[in-house]
Amino acid sequence: MGTGEKLDALDPFHPARMADRILGMGDVVTLVERAQQAYDEEQARALQRKINQNKFDFNDFLAQINQIKKMGNLKDLASMIPGVGKAIKDVDIDDNAFKGIEAMINSMTAQERANPSVINTSRRQRIARGSGTNIVEVNRMLKQFEQMRKMMKMATSMKNPMKMMRGMRGTR
Numbered sequence: 001m002g003t004g005e006k007l008d009a010l011d012p013f014h015p016a017r018m019a020d021r022i023l024g025m026g027d028v029v030t031l032v033e034r035a036q037q038a039y040d041e042e043q044a045r046a047l048q049r050k051i052n053q054n055k056f057d058f059n060d061f062l063a064q065i066n067q068i069k070k071m072g073n074l075k076d077l078a079s080m081i082p083g084v085g086k087a088i089k090d091v092d093i094d095d096n097a098f099k100g101i102e103a104m105i106n107s108m109t110a111q112e113r114a115n116p117s118v119i120n121t122s123r124r125q126r127i128a129r130g131s132g133t134n135i136v137e138v139n140r141m142l143k144q145f146e147q148m149r150k151m152m153k154m155a156t157s158m159k160n161p162m163k164m165m166r167g168m169r170g171t172r
Contacts, residue, residue, distance in 0.1 A: 001013040004072075004073060008072070009072070009073075043063075047060060047063075047064075051152045051153060052153075054149070054153050056149050056152060057113055057114050057115070057116060058105045058108060058112070058113040058114075058116060058145070059113050059114060061105065061145065061148075062102065062105050062106075062113075065098045065101065065102060068098075069098065074097060100131070100133060100137065100141075101141055103130075103131035103132060103133065104127055104128075104131040104133060104137070104138055104141055106130075106131070107126070107127045107129075107130030107131040108123075108127055112127075116142065116145065116146075119142065124138045124139065124142070
């Protein structure tokens with residue numbers, strides 16, 4: 001079954017999965033299969049340790065973006081999640097959605113990637129110039145990265161989901 005224009009967009013045909021996609025029920029099995037192909041188990045364990053130690057940095061973030069890109073088109077991936085397929089039918093998800101973030105991360109020094117807390121105003125301006133963006137976009141990306149780090153830390157450290165939900169309220 002072809003899901004795109006390139007050779008990597010050819011998938012084995014499974015009638016039941018196709019019927020689920022058509023009915024808007026998603027295709028979680030194919031999504032999991034793609035994730036298993038893209039992710040290395042040892043890398044996942046190492047990432048889990050870094051998250052638990054609150055040492056997730058931009059190098060890890062860039063690696064995760066590359067893993068997601070290996071899995072395929074973002075719109076196709078999102079359509080495999082039950083209930084999302086019909087909701088995003090008319091929404092155009094750009095295949096280059098990560099390009100700006102990648103450019104900002106690639107404009108950082110090795111020290112800035114490994115230790116985001118050293119990024120001050122002058123470094124933010126340099127990152128913006130180097131990535132072809134502006135300081136507002138750099139600030140937004142840094143803020144979202146910090147929020148993501150907090151949520152990942154809470155998700156891995158708390159056993160009780162209600163505590164995690166209460167903790168997330170304060171991250172707005």
